[in-house]
Amino acid sequence: MKHNNNNNSNTIIDAHKKIKNMEIRGAGRIGRAVASALKEYSLTIQNIENNEFKEKMIEAGDILKSARPTAVSLPNAVNYVLSGLNTNNPKENIILNAEEFIKSSSEATSKIGKIGSNRIKDGWTILTHCNSEAAISVIKTAHNSGKNIKVICTETRPRNQGYLTAKALADEGIDTTLIVDSAVRYHIKDVDIVVVGADAITSNGCLVNKIGSSQIALMAYERKIPFLTAAETYKFHPKTIIGETIEIEERAVGEIHEFEEKYKDKIKLRNPAFDITPSQYIDGIITEIGIIPPQGAWHIIEKYFGNVFKETL
Numbered sequence: 642m643k644h645n646n647n648n649n650s651n652t653i654i655d656a657h658k659k660i661k662n663m664e665i666r667g668a669g670r671i672g673r674a675v676a677s678a679l680k681e682y683s684l685t686i687q688n689i690e691n692n693e694f695k696e697k698m699i700e701a702g703d704i705l706k707s708a709r710p711t712a713v714s715l716p717n718a719v720n721y722v723l724s725g726l727n728t729n730n731p732k733e734n735i736i737l738n739a740e741e742f743i744k745s746s747s748e749a750t751s752k753i754g755k756i757g758s759n760r761i762k763d764g765w766t767i768l769t770h771c772n773s774e775a776a777i778s779v780i781k782t783a784h785n786s787g788k789n790i791k792v793i794c795t796e797t798r799p800r801n802q803g804y805l806t807a808k809a810l811a812d813e814g815i816d817t818t819l820i821v822d823s824a825v826r827y828h829i830k831d832v833d834i835v836v837v838g839a840d841a842i843t844s845n846g847c848l849v850n851k852i853g854s855s856q857i858a859l860m861a862y863e864r865k866i867p868f869l870t871a872a873e874t875y876k877f878h879p880k881t882i883i884g885e886t887i888e889i890e891e892r893a894v895g896e897i898h899e900f901e902e903k904y905k906d907k908i909k910l911r912n913p914a915f916d917i918t919p920s921q922y923i924d925g926i927i928t929e930i931g932i933i934p935p936q937g938a939w940h941i942i943e944k945y946f947g948n949v950f951k952e953t954l
């Protein structure tokens with residue numbers, strides 16, 4: 642499918658491209674985008690046997706999964722939708738699963754908002770990093786419930802997603818300050834709680850999120866400020882329970898800096914997009930089913946992704 646121009650496959654190629662170039666970004670949005678692309682693609686496939694339909698859908702799922710390596714919402718959404726292939730009405734069930742995923746993902750974000758906002762007290766200053774729908778939901782819900790809050794957003798170099806967060810919060814009338822990433826320790830004395838999103842949670846309760854999250858967690862730990870991550874249950878990484886590790890995406894170095902010709906071969910650049918925050922620095926994972934301690938991650942994976950054991954052991 643990768644190399645042909647078949648109209649039917651355009652939906653998948655297009656979604657893959659938009660995720661890869663970050664036109665669609667953020668773990669939740671990526672999950673919903675792939676669910677929607679698979680639904681749309683399945684509708685374009687007509688008059689073929691179930692076996693062939695299955696093959697095409699698996700191929701589409703594999704292409705989507707290859708768009709970005711770190712956010713587990715991507716393979717989790719693909720696998721959830723494609724579980725409809727193992728039924729007597731694969732197309733019908735693919736469509737139902739895709740719609741169900743999209744609806745439950747949106748509902749989870751607002752439930753996380755309600756639950757997480759209970760942790761925020763009137764008068765508090767919240768620090769957030771990058772641009773997370775789930776973390777923003779917590780902040781907006783606290784604000785909408787009448788709490789007088791302030792938010793500090795990190796710029797989140799190199800792609801400046803923090804600016805998106807700052808604009809979204811300022812549009813709500815929230816007192817918002819944007820700072821450069823290296824100013825977190827300078828400002829941490831004013832912060833009461835840190836809330837960030839998640840690209841993946843491992844079975845031992847570590848957080849994989851935007852590069853810089855782990856530095857912030859360390860600073861929060863040093864100041865005894867709670868550090869929470871907002872993560873829908875589909876952000877838990879099922880295969881970490883059987884020992885798989887998570888690939889940290891390295892993006893194009895041109896995102897960081899373009900050197901003059903003279904230095905191109907003299908200065909190396911690295912651009913890892915995510916980092917890992919060890920569980921000991923995390924005070925809680927705000928999910929749609931409640932705030933769990935990082936030690937509870939195993940149970941979430943076992944509850945929601947138990948089939949991983951059956952398939953692999």
Ligand SMILES: O=C(COP(=O)(O)O)[C@H](O)[C@H](O)COP(=O)(O)O
Pocket residue numbers: 666667668669670712770771772773774775776802837838839840850851914
């Ligand atoms: O790290 C990022 C986005 O990284 P990128 O911009 O590289 O995709 C976000 O914190 C998580 O994806 C959670 O976001 P959400 O809560 O919206 O799922």
